[in-house]
Amino acid sequence: MLTDDGHIADLLPDLVAMRRDLHAHPELAFAEHRTAALVAESLRALGLEVHQGIGGTGVVGVLRNGSGRSVGLRADMDALPITEQADLPYKSLFTGVHHGCGHDGHTVMLLGAARLLARTRRFSGTVNFIFQPAEEGRGGARAMVQDGLFERFPCDTVFALHNWPDLPLGQAQTRYGAIMAAADRFDIVVRGRGGHAAQPHRTPDAVLAASQLVCQLNTLVARRIDPAESAVLSVTRIQGGNSHNVMPAEVQITGTVRTFDGATQDVIEAALKDCAMGAALVGGCDSEVTYLRYYPATINSAAEAELALCAAERIGLKASEAMRPAFTSEDFAFMLQARPGAYLWLGQSPAVAGDGDYRPLHHPCYDFNDKVLPLGLRWFAKVAELALA
Ligand SMILES: [Zn+2]
Ligand SMILES: [Zn+2]
Structure with a gap:
């Protein structure tokens, strides 16, 4: 397991608090108004150029550092129409809405990467932080692409991750070609x-x-x-x-x-x-x-899948090629139809409850594991550094 390199230790307490706040205030597809406002405010505080209302409630933050290529890093912000059953101190305040897929964690990991990259700036070019609405069945990524995402914010490549309860903490996988159906x-x-x-x-x-x-x-x-x-x-x-x-x-x-x-x-x-x-x-x-x-199917391009694995290894994760794709689907597929890129599965088991129960994505007791937070944050940042080296 990796250790903090001194650059992110001070970032984590606030990010964990923010993740739990988002968990308590989940919002359904295309209704992520509070979440999008928090994201925009957090990006503006870093001095980034921020654009809201893209494809509905989508947000893009732009971080420039000299000239060069550009990369898009994507997180999803929406929750699911499920009533949360776990008894957490930060349990959902809304009956019938639950962050049962860990998008609260994805959002905060990408915000953390923005904070890290804005501080370290070990890249040359432009990083576009893309926060999409409505991943869960409503096509928020398609809405952003149709709203001119890549014309307004050119990206040579795009990357995303999903926390993956089927993989142990500290591991990461992707595939060359199809990863989701x-x-x-x-x-x-x-x-x-x-x-x-x-x-x-x-x-x-x-x-x-x-x-x-x-x-x-x-x-x-x-x-x-x-x-x-x-x-x-x-x-x-x-x-x-x-x-x-x-x-x-x-x-x-x-x-x-x-x-x-x-x-x-x-x-x-x-x-x-x-x-x-x-x-x-x-x-x-x-x-x-x-x-x-x-x-559509989520199809990674080979060079970017390689970069995704390389970034995972460089931050100390055990990275490997997944033997099989998953038959679940992913809205990020629309972005990968428009640009080369890759999608990573980031291990997150055991569940936060620590009782050994298997709580898959979309389970009423599912909760994002905050121990994954620094790993995803560093992976996003390392991807940007490698893509814009
Ligand atoms: Zn989901
Ligand atoms: Zn999801």
Whole structure:
């Protein structure tokens, strides 16, 4: 484990207090008004140029030091619609809103990196500190990119991290290429006409057609996708009918698809639509498919993944290449579509509670581990120093 190098020890008490304050005052996607104001105020106090209201509640702080390249460092600020169950002194003050993904920690680690870099200035060029809204399913990174993020604040490369309860404290991982999956949602309506359950020959059976469709959908990944590729298709909801003796007029099916490359995604979307049409046709029904591509896959560029690992090693973390990507998704993918960069998993177990309980991201008792704070802070700063050496 690394030791403080004298540059950050005095920064930590205030940062820990700020992290716990954010934890007690979580805000949902695109409503991070208090958090964004705190971030902006904290950056202005360092003398940085600060811009607010980018892509909604996004904030960018610009730190210039001579001429040279530019780098973007991103943190996310939003919380989740969960009621916190842990009994912490800084427990969420709001029922139904909880920093259950550690974005309070990400925000403060990036603010800490801004404080460190503003003090040490061991780089030549421009660091853009990007605080995005709405990472949790609402596309805050996409909103910032569409709002001209990289035109207004040019970045040659971009980097982000996520605290990772699956990795021990002191370790970090990333991957060359895909690290997180693309997340799609599908909604299918299978329509018959409805009728009497005792007269199945007189009306199309939407329940039977939908049931056969669910079975077929579960063969798509196995039979249509190259076995060397990875994909998931999960049907998560099937709904229709409300009586024992009535054939419902329609049945609704919902689910998610996770993939790591566009070609696989295209195959699954097309095959899913074919399956829906085919199952409906065989059953004498109609079908309607809505297929939404929420988040693209998070794809690291090779040179930046290398830099991310190098920065982790240089600050004393045990850094390695992850063997597998995660099937969860990440809004930072939109920034990586626009600029080369990399995304790091930063180990944070054991949980703060110290009781050995596994509390994954999005758990009602999850809490960011403040011992990670100096590690993420130093990683962000080292990334900027290496990218702008
Ligand atoms: Zn999350
Ligand atoms: Zn998260």
